[in-house]
Amino acid sequence: MAALTWGRLVKRKMAADSASASASASAPVLFSLLARSRRCHATVGTSKEDEDTHAHSTSPSILGPDLPDIWSSLPTSPPRPIPIPIPIPIPMPPAPPTIIDGKSIAQEIRSHISKHVINLKNSYDKVPGLAVILVGHRRDSQSYVRYKIKACNEVGITSFLAQLPHSCSEDEVIDSVTRFNEDPSVHGILVQLPLPQHMDEERILGAVSLHKDVDGFHPLNVGNLALRGRQPLFIPCAAKACLQLLLRHQIDLVGKHAVVIGRSKVVGLPTSLLLQRHYSTVSIVHAFTHRPEEITREADIVISAAGVANLVRGSWLKRGVVVIDVGTNPIEDPDSEHGYRLTGDVHFDEAVKVASAITPVPGGVGPVTIAMLLSNTLDAAKEACRSSV
Ligand code: GUN
DSSP states (O other): OTTOOHHHHHHHHHHHHHHHOOOOOOHHHHHHHHHHHHHHHHTTOOSHHHHHHHTTTTSHHHHOOOOOOOOOOOOSSOOOOOOOOOOOOOOOOOOOOEEOOHHHHHHHHHHHHHHHHHHHHHHHOOOOEEEEEEESOOHHHHHHHHHHHHHHHHHTOEEEEEEEOTTOOHHHHHHHHHHHHHOTTOOEEEEOSSOOTTSOHHHHHHHSOGGGOTTOOSHHHHHHHHSTTOOOSOOOHHHHHHHHHHHHTTOOOTTOEEEEEOOOTTTHHHHHHHHHHTTOEEEEEOTTOSSHHHHHTTOSEEEEOOOOTTOBOGGGSOTTOEEEEOOOEEEEOTTSTTSEEEEOSBOHHHHTTTOSEEOOSSSSHHHHHHHHHHHHHHHHHHHHHHHHO
8 A cells, every 4th residue: 555656546446436336814813813703602602501502513613603704914014023032942752642532522422412312302202313225235334324323222313224225226215215204203314325326326315305414415505514604404424523523622723724635525525615614724635636745744634535545644744733534444454353444544653653633543533423413313303393383
C-alpha cells in the first residue's frame, strides 16, 4: 500500500467500486464573529434539558449560527512595526495527541436518547420506530444493519427490517419504502447503501417521505443543508457525527482550513457543507484531485472519507492537525477472528506522531454515527407527536 501512487489508488478504488457495487478573516473580525456566534448559541437553549436534547439534533450547535458575511477592509498603509525583543525559544517536546474516544461520546448520547424515549412513551404513548431496507447480501452492509438494529433495541427504539434479494426490482424496493412511509409506527426509514447497480439510487431515496428521511439523503434535506438560512429536517448521520466530535472537543472551526477527503452524499458532501456553516474554509479532495497530499498538508482539520485503507500518510499532515477518520476499510488479518480487521483511511501510527487530536478506527466516528441515527429517529418521532396534537 505504501508504494501505491494516488493515480493507482484511484484506479484500484474505481475497479473495486464497480465490482462491489454492484473566509480567512482578520483577527478583529474573527473575534466579533465568535462573540456573535456565542451570543447566538446562548439564546437557543433555555434549560439543561433543551441543551441535552439539542446536543444531537439539527440545532444551531450542529448547523452553526447564520451570520452575515463582513469582509475585513485592509488598512491603506501598514502600521509601523514596534520593535519587540525576541525571546529565545526553549524547545518543548510535542504534547501527546488527544485520542478522540467516539465510544464514550456515543455512550453518553445513547443514554440521553434512552431517557427521551422513555419520556415519549410515558407522556404520549409513542415508541420511536426505525425501518431498515437491506437489498442483497453484502457482508459489510449486513453487519452495519445488525449494529443499527442492535443499537435501536438498546435505547428502546422499535426496529423493522425488510430484506430483499439482490435480484429484486427497483419497484419492489419502492413498494417497501411506500409501505413504511404509510406505517404510523415507523418514524424513520433507512435504505442501506450501496444498492445493487441495476437500481436507480436517487429514485429510491427520493421516494422516502421527507419527514422519515433519517439518513438526510432526500434532495430537499440536502438542499436545505446547502442553503444558508435554511434548516434541513435531518442531517446525514456520519457528517453529524464528525461535527459532534469536533464540537465536543472544542476544536475551533471559524476560519480554519478544513480538508475533506471524499465527496460522497453519505459523508464528504454533507460534512463539507456543515463545516462551511461553521465558517471553516473548506477544500474537498477527491479521486481526481491533483497532488492531494499538498492540499491536505495545509489543513488545520482533515476529515477523511475516501474508503481507501491507509491513504493518508504522516507526510500528508501538518503538525498539530486535527484528524477525523471516517474510513472503515476491511483488511486481511489472519490473526483476527473473522480473518480481517477494520482500518481507517489514515495511517494511524504515522498520523498520531503529527496530529494534536485524532480519531481511532474502530472506536471513533463509527459509534457516534449510529448514535446520530438514533437521535434522528427520536427527532422524527417527536415531530410526529407534535404534528398529531
Ligand atoms: N452505507 C454506508 N453508510 C451508510 C449510511 O450512513 N446510510 C445508509 N443508508 N447507507 C450507508
